[in-house]
Amino acid sequence: MLEKIDEDKTCHFTTDNGTEQLRPASELTIVTDSDKAMSAVDVNGERVYITETEADALTVAGAVDGRKHLKATDSDSVI
Template identity: 65%
Template sequence: MTVRIENQTCFFTTESGEEIRLCPDVTILTDSEKAMSAVDLNGQRIYITEAEADALTVAGAIDSRRHLKASESDSVI
């Protein structure tokens, strides 16, 4: 898991170490090209699971995710 949450504080494991943010200062977004949820930290996009995204929203993060829909008839979504 790349995210740890304690007392409305988020700890993100990144390539350059650990980034710490207050959960209400974090915005969860959808990367439509990768069909994944992510957060942007200092210009670096950190991809997270849907379970991590849900846990962040419960802790107070802003949920800006969008639902993606299939545009091809043989798509699995």
């Protein structure tokens, strides 16, 4: 989970095991996990899932936006 982004663009994350990780936004790449249909960043080898609002905030802070758009293919999809 993204906790905050400092004025110097250092990003604070809490991972699933409760560890806090600090990374400069410029070193992060936002990806799309197709299986979960969620955005995520890899922080020190651990995948951290984030909301689209958090992903947008990270790109503003300097992270690379590597997200891809997913397209629904099921006939019962609302999309």
